[in-house]
Amino acid sequence: MSETELVLRSTRVVTPQGTRAATVTVRDGKIAAVLPHDAPVPAGARVEDFGDDVLLPGLVDTHVHVNDPGRTEWEGFWTATRAAAAGGITTLVDMPLNSLPPTTTEANLHTKREVARSKAHIDVGFWGGAVPGNVKELRPLHDAGVFGFKCFLSPSGVDEFPQLDREQLAAALGEIAGFGGLLIVHAEDSDHLAAAPQPHGPKYADFLASRPRASENDAIAGLIALARRLDARVHVLHLSSSDALPLIAAAKDEGVRITVETCPHFLTLTAEEIPDGATEFKCCPPIREAANQDALWRGLADGTIDCVVSDHSPSTADLKTPDFGDAWGGISSLQLGLPAIWTAARERGHTLDDVARWMATAPAALVGLRHKGAVEPGRDADFAVLDPEAAFTVDPAGLQHRNKITAYAGRTLHGVVRSTWLRGRRINDGGALSEPSGRLLDRPGPQGA
Numbered sequence: 163m164s165e166t167e168l169v170l171r172s173t174r175v176v177t178p179q180g181t182r183a184a185t186v187t188v189r190d191g192k193i194a195a196v197l198p199h200d201a202p203v204p205a206g207a208r209v210e211d212f213g214d215d216v217l218l219p220g221l222v223d224t225h226v227h228v229n230d231p232g233r234t235e236w237e238g239f240w241t242a243t244r245a246a247a248a249g250g251i252t253t254l255v256d257m258p259l260n261s262l263p264p265t266t267t268e269a270n271l272h273t274k275r276e277v278a279r280s281k282a283h284i285d286v287g288f289w290g291g292a293v294p295g296n297v298k299e300l301r302p303l304h305d306a307g308v309f310g311f312k313c314f315l316s317p318s319g320v321d322e323f324p325q326l327d328r329e330q331l332a333a334a335l336g337e338i339a340g341f342g343g344l345l346i347v348h349a350e351d352s353d354h355l356a357a358a359p360q361p362h363g364p365k366y367a368d369f370l371a372s373r374p375r376a377s378e379n380d381a382i383a384g385l386i387a388l389a390r391r392l393d394a395r396v397h398v399l400h401l402s403s404s405d406a407l408p409l410i411a412a413a414k415d416e417g418v419r420i421t422v423e424t425c426p427h428f429l430t431l432t433a434e435e436i437p438d439g440a441t442e443f444k445c446c447p448p449i450r451e452a453a454n455q456d457a458l459w460r461g462l463a464d465g466t467i468d469c470v471v472s473d474h475s476p477s478t479a480d481l482k483t484p485d486f487g488d489a490w491g492g493i494s495s496l497q498l499g500l501p502a503i504w505t506a507a508r509e510r511g512h513t514l515d516d517v518a519r520w521m522a523t524a525p526a527a528l529v530g531l532r533h534k535g536a537v538e539p540g541r542d543a544d545f546a547v548l549d550p551e552a553a554f555t556v557d558p559a560g561l562q563h564r565n566k567i568t569a570y571a572g573r574t575l576h577g578v579v580r581s582t583w584l585r586g587r588r589i590n591d592g593g594a595l596s597e598p599s600g601r602l603l604d605r606p607g608p609q610g611a
Contacts, residue, residue: 165189165206165207166189166194166206167190167206167207167208168187168188168207168208168210168543169185169186169187169188169203169204169208169210170185170187170188170210170217170545170583171184171185171186171199171209171211172184172211172212172213172547173199173213173214174214174215174216174217174514175216175217175537176216176217176218176219176514176515176518177537178523178536178538180515181513181515182199183198183199184197184217185197185198185199185200185201186217186537186543186545187204187207188543188586191542191543191585191586191587192533192540192541192542192543192585192586193539193541193542193543194539195539196537196538196539212547212580215547215548215549215580216547216548216549216550217537217545217546218514218517218522218537218545218547218548219523219534219535219536219537219541219544219546220250220251220284220522220542220544220545220546220582220583220584221249221250221253221499221500221521221525221546222251222253222521222522222525222526222534222535223246223251223253223254223255223472223474223499223521223525224254224255224309224469224525224529225255225257225423225425225471225472225473225474226242226246226254226255226256226471226472226473226474226496227256227257227259227260227473227474227475227476228242228254228256228257228261228278229260229476230242230261230274230277230278231261231262231273231274231277232261232262233260233261234564235478235564236476236564236565237474237476237563237565238281238564239278239281239282239286240281240283241562241563241564242254242474242563242564243281243282243283243284243598243600244283244562244563244595245474245497245561245562245563246283246284246496247562247582247584247589247590248497248562248579248582248593248595249496249497249498249499249500249501249582250546250548250579250582251284251496251499252284252285252534252545252546252582252583252589253285253286253287253526253531253544253603254284254285254286255286255287255288255289255309255529256274256286256287256288256289257289257312258288258289258290258308258311258312258323259291259312259318259320259323260320260323260475261274262322263322264291264293264320264322265288265289265290265291265303265308266290266291266292266293266296266303266323267296267302267303268299268302268303271288271290271306271307271308272306274288275602278602280598282598282600282601282602283589283596283597283598283599283600284600285534285584285600285601285603286601286602286603287307287308287309287529287531287602287603287604288307288308289308289310289311289312289346290303290304290308290310290311290312291311291313291323292311292312292313292326292345293313293323293324294324294326294327294330297333297334297337300334300337300338300343301341304338304341304343304605307603307604307605308605309530310344310345310397310529310605311338311343311344311345311346312345312348312399313331313334313345313346313347314347314348315331315349315350315351315352315381315385316350316351316352316355316377316381317352317355318348319446319490331388332388332392335388335389335392335394335396336392336394338394339392339393339394339395342395342608343395344395344396344397344528344529345394345395345396345397346396346397346399347381347385347397347398347399348400349378349381349382349385349398349399350378350381350446350447351377351380351381351384354374354376354380354381355372355377358371358372358373358374358377359371360487361486362485362486362487362488363485363486363487364438364439364485364486365438365486366433366436366437366438366440366443366486368486369444369448369486370433370448373446373448375402375403375405375406375450375454377447378402378405378406379405379406379409382398382406382409382410383406383409385398385420386409386410386413389413389418389419389420390416390418393419395420396419396420396421397420397421397422397423397528398410398421398422398423399423399473400423400424400425400428400445400473401423401428401458401461401467402428402447402448402449402450402454403447403450403454404450404454404455404457404458404461407457407458407460407461407466407467410422410466410467411461411464411466414466421468421528422466422467422468423468423469423470423471423525423528424458424461424462424467424470425470425471425473425493425495426472426495426498426499426502426503427443427445427473427493427495427569428449428450428458429455429458429459429470429503430502430503430505430506431443431449431569432449432451432452432455433448433449433450433451433452434451434452439484440569441482441483441484441485441486441489441490442482442494442567442568442569442571443493443569444482444486444489444491444492445473445475445492445493446491459506459510463516468520468524469520469524469525469528470499470503470520470521471525472493472495472496472499473492473493473495474492474494474495474496474563475491475492476492476494476563476565476567477492477565478565479565479567482567493568493569494561494563494565494567494568495568495569496563497561497563498561498568498570499521500517500548500577500579501575501576501577501578501579502570503517503521504517504548504550504577505575505576508550508576514548514550518536522534522535522536523535523536529605530605531606532606542584542585543583543585543586544583544584544585545581545582545583546579546582546583547579547580547581548577548578548579549578549580550576550577552577552578553574553576554574555572555574555575556570556572556573556574556575560593580592584599584600587599
């Protein structure tokens with residue numbers, strides 16, 4: 163066995179057993195041991211002492227729209243993974259749409275992987291897509307290493323990735339359940355959306371009325387019923403409506419194999435504060451009222467909601483027109499998720515142990531990456547070093563993603579990422595980013611990552 167090459171020390175190391183002063187040893191890019199803070203340093207090892215800064219597991223973001231290839235003026239693997247590294251994220255899973263081609267065939271997956279290979283500053287995996295007519299493509303995509311399959315139950319916003327109707331959803335989920343896969347679902351019911359008043363103009367209230375909670379609630383209820391009938395594994399994307407939480411909790415108690423995510427913008431931004439014409443806040447499903455946000459936090463605290471991921475969905479500035487009916491819907495937040503969540507979490511009495519569980523451990527578990535998401539022996543030596551007491555004001559010019567648009571502009575957030583480490587190598591040092599060293603990840607097999 164090779165020798166320990168790196169020792170990381172902090173008075174606050176977030177581990178699955180809690181936060182404590184510790185020394186973390188690294189060998190061959192893996193965590194070799196988590197030792198007492200005053201443990202002797204092995205001969206020849208390099209020591210990095212972070213003092214009171216917090217050593218967290220590198221975050222895992224399973225909901226990122228990289229848009230590469232095909233819409234690289236919106237984003238791209240080079241810029242998205244730089245933004246992720248600057249924000250303490252060491253692994254992301256790319257969504258199958260907004261790129262051209264979409265990841266709906268094995269050939270398209272190979273195209274995307276070749277584009278990403280030389281541009282990835284962090285580790286990158288891929289979702290496949292379930293769209294009308296591609297049921298026969300699902301097993302080949304699964305065998306080729308995608309982590310699961312995304313579908314929409316309402317229009318996606320791009321013509322090349324159509325929604326599934328009820329029969330198509332059942333056919334896709336039946337196929338996916340047959341090989342033990344995972345379906346991740348944009349759960350808004352298209353009939354509810356069609357019946358709602360259509361949005362137009364600059365008023366956020368009009369846009370909010372166009373995406374009623376009932377659309378989410380009924381879509382989730384239908385998904386639960388189908389997952390129960392097929393004994394299938396499903397995941398609800400970007401939960402916005404807190405009304406659905408009792409349905410989800412009851413389904414989990416019953417043994418339905420369902421998991422749920424929400425996003426920083428739903429936990430930190432409220433409908434009441436969105437100015438007219440401020441379409442940088444537009445996303446689907448929408449940011450809802452403060453009381454709804456409070457209930458989402460309760461669902462996160464009690465485990466009904468499993469994880470927090472970005473749904474980074476960027477666009478060019480010209481697509482963010484002041485009209486909520488016409489503007490592109492998506493929040494750009496890849497670099498800011500950790501401080502945004504920490505700022506709100508600390509005010510609600512949560513700890514960085516909670517944040518690490520929501521943003522690293524649980525997303526890694528969702529996609530089966532057992533070598534990611536926690537500071538413990540055997541995992542990849544992926545870390546974010548955070549000064550949780552430091553504050554900063556968000557300046558869009560300082561963001562690494564391609565288009566400097568964000569709903570967090572001008573906000574004061576707590577938690578400054580001092581450095582980011584990928585397999586024992588520092589890839590972000592105070593905002594100075596190294597050359598790409600990320601790997602392309604395949605879905606792990608049943609027994610290991």
